[in-house]
Amino acid sequence: MQRYSGFGLFKHSLSHHENWQRMWRNPTPKPVYDVVIVGGGGHGLATAYYLAKTFGVKNVAVVEKGWLGGGNTARNTTIVRSNYLWDESAHLYEHAMKLWEGLSRDLNYNVMYSPRGVYNLCHTLQDMRDAERRVSANRLNGIDGELLDAAQVAAEIPYLDCSKGTRYPVMGATIQRRGGVARHDAVAWGYARAADAAGVDLLQQTEVTGFRKENGAVIGVETNRGFIGARRVGVVTAGNSGHMARLAGFRLPIESHPLQALVSEPLKPIIDSVIMSNAVHGYISQSDKGDLVIGAGIDGYVGYGQRGSYPTIEHTLQAIVEMFPILSRVRMNRQWGGIVDTTPDACPIISRTPVQNLFFNCGWGTGGFKATPGSGHVFAASLATGQMHALAAPFSIDRFYSGALIDEHGAAAVAH
């Protein structure tokens, strides 16, 4: 792998940037791999990278039906935070947060992680009580968090409407200052490049059409490029996980929904943090290009169409204008949808399945991007050893039978 550096940039400028190495190979599939990862998004690529780099499993393939990072990795609103209420999820997301902090150096690829602070606004007394509880829980888990009152919020976010005249006046907020944003595409590309350099085969345009089983254990995947054998298979296909499970012969406690986001025309810098509101339900940040990146809730119906309905967008923008009246005349540039796999308790499933040697990492719903490094790391550990990593163990699919749900609905600082 050609290392990136300031000196390299200068050197290549002398040849008009025409001699940069390709970031990854385009290999032909080998007949058999130790581990096959289905799904070449952020989580899948991160899994492959940590398998090869940290856990010494070099004979790995990532099978992707489209192109790398073309699904929800390319469609999210890039927010990174770890201020979850319950211990299980707090530990998992904080594990990811610690990896975010060193990720650019680790991958030799600038993922533009920017800890600019994530505010969660409170508009009711109950919001304030929940926020205080969550910040206290976060601190006990070693996660930074502060509770701000309305005056502090008004001082820190100048354009936010903190007047008493609004329909839902801002009463306070929590702030996680280590939270922020990262460049979503760069995360996929950085992991892909580093995984490829560590020997992982990235197989694009390769769609899994079935799982081959022998005595209740998976022995490989059928694809449009033929059969690929595998000792273990990890499925990381987000919105299409339900479809993958059906191919493997079981059901998941998951429903796939469209989740929409949109960006405005580029503006001068106006918002220097991430601001989320649960009560009026919208969140907003500003990219380095200057466009406002806006998102909110899912469309309520099951959908695989990567698009949603206009009423949902309208509702989102109502919330944004409620918070920032100054933005009421900003024009929106682009709008899109991704397919998110939501679980009943709004927590992921990182688990063994009824099929031996077949593992699923799914159900991240509306909040998977922030967990990318941590999800990949614990899933890689589980695939390498066959034993679920301690941080992943509570997220077993068995919890839907035992009742040990991790109910982050509402608790996780954002409505699901």
Added chain:
Amino acid sequence: MLHIFCPHCGELRGEEEFAPAGQAHIPRPLDPAACTDEEWGDYLFFRDNPRGLHHELWLHAAGCRKYFNATRHTISYEILETYKIGEKPDVTAEAQASEKKPLAQGATA
């Protein structure tokens, strides 16, 4: 925006009047206390989540406030029929497979 035909009101109305309520035709266990953990978990949490035809519950929340069922394609979002609770769908994946029609060109409501 989806235009949805409410079988109770007998009218096509805009999506904003409705609230989707998930997969239809999930019978509540007749004797819940006798269910195993697996049966109860399946009933509560596990869903078909198909990529294709989906029979689902909708509530006409800002209208007659009654529930009804719809058959909708989850990729094209086309609503192929709506029908009252207790009725059976006319458009099903099995029926379409036997007619060998492409999924998106089913009967209309």
